[in-house]
Amino acid sequence: MNAIELNHLTKRYGKARGIEDVTFQVAQGEIFGFIGPNGAGKSTTIRTLLNFLYPTSGTAKILGKDVVTEAKNLRQHIGYLPSEVHYYDDMKVSELFRFSAGFYPGDSSKHALELAERLQLDTSRKIEDLSFGNKKKVGIIQALMHEPQILILDEPTAGLDPLMQSIFFELLRELQQKGTTIFFSSHYLSEVQKLCNRVAIIKDGRMIKIENMEDLHAKKFKKVHLHFQNKWDQKIRLEGVLQENVTDNSYEFIYNGHTRNLLEQLVNIQFDDVTIEEPSLEEIFMHYYEKEAGENDGL
Numbered sequence: 001m002n003a004i005e006l007n008h009l010t011k012r013y014g015k016a017r018g019i020e021d022v023t024f025q026v027a028q029g030e031i032f033g034f035i036g037p038n039g040a041g042k043s044t045t046i047r048t049l050l051n052f053l054y055p056t057s058g059t060a061k062i063l064g065k066d067v068v069t070e071a072k073n074l075r076q077h078i079g080y081l082p083s084e085v086h087y088y089d090d091m092k093v094s095e096l097f098r099f100s101a102g103f104y105p106g107d108s109s110k111h112a113l114e115l116a117e118r119l120q121l122d123t124s125r126k127i128e129d130l131s132f133g134n135k136k137k138v139g140i141i142q143a144l145m146h147e148p149q150i151l152i153l154d155e156p157t158a159g160l161d162p163l164m165q166s167i168f169f170e171l172l173r174e175l176q177q178k179g180t181t182i183f184f185s186s187h188y189l190s191e192v193q194k195l196c197n198r199v200a201i202i203k204d205g206r207m208i209k210i211e212n213m214e215d216l217h218a219k220k221f222k223k224v225h226l227h228f229q230n231k232w233d234q235k236i237r238l239e240g241v242l243q244e245n246v247t248d249n250s251y252e253f254i255y256n257g258h259t260r261n262l263l264e265q266l267v268n269i270q271f272d273d274v275t276i277e278e279p280s281l282e283e284i285f286m287h288y289y290e291k292e293a294g295e296n297d298g299l
């Protein structure tokens, strides 16, 4: 059984696009990243999964249960961090945790205090006095405190400083070891790279790619920089170029294909110098952000 499963899920806001025909599965115990530019549909997908929005068509299941008809049963198995957190400001953090613990069986407030210590959050303070990043920690702890099987986190690291991000990622890795499934959205490909087993890319409401991190690292891509004394002849077309940047005396591109094929093409070019290196995930994915969905099938 998949932990999360979306089948042709569509959500429209009246006539406006939300998400269209989104289908993918997340396995149990997987860390799954969900990335895309502003307005792509990440929050709409997440909010539909959590039954805050009613799907226009299609279905979604979490732990085999339909997210609409079995929403109530699912609630205690899911930890959710919204992209923006709002609280009753005059409560103390510890009071909020005690209050939240009341919604779950057992005493999860003790676990909340342990998490607060780990994330260096002072629980004696009033919520209104906390900085943005510290409020985010409150949200993270609320999502984690009842030790749910599924974590759905909407841009969890926005506002966390680098040290906190790394403590938070360590925590997520530990949870994965215990079998927790983690689904999180992000704008930051570099953090997806650090943490995820797979990543889905969404743009203009549609899924455009799901990639396995290991495959991305399997040397399918090269970043090539050619340097010329004279100008690059722009009429020359190379196979396998995903994204290019031409300056007066250089030609830089991301190549997707067999390295041998790249080298065979390069021997015919009169360059003065060449560097070939591994591109970052950002560089590989950037063309998806820039081009229309479906236009490029390089990955």
Ligand SMILES: Nc1ncnc2c1ncn2[C@@H]1O[C@H](COP(=O)(O)OP(=O)(O)OP(=O)(O)O)[C@@H](O)[C@H]1O
Binding pocket: 013, 016, 017, 018, 019, 036, 037, 038, 039, 040, 041, 042, 043, 044, 045, 083
């Ligand atoms: N309440 C709403 N009413 C109408 N349209 C909406 C509403 N909420 C979202 N949308 C539209 O749905 C689309 C997807 O938005 P969504 O917030 O899901 O994107 P996102 O990927 O989470 O973006 P961001 O990274 O900026 O948070 C956008 O075109 C947005 O304008």
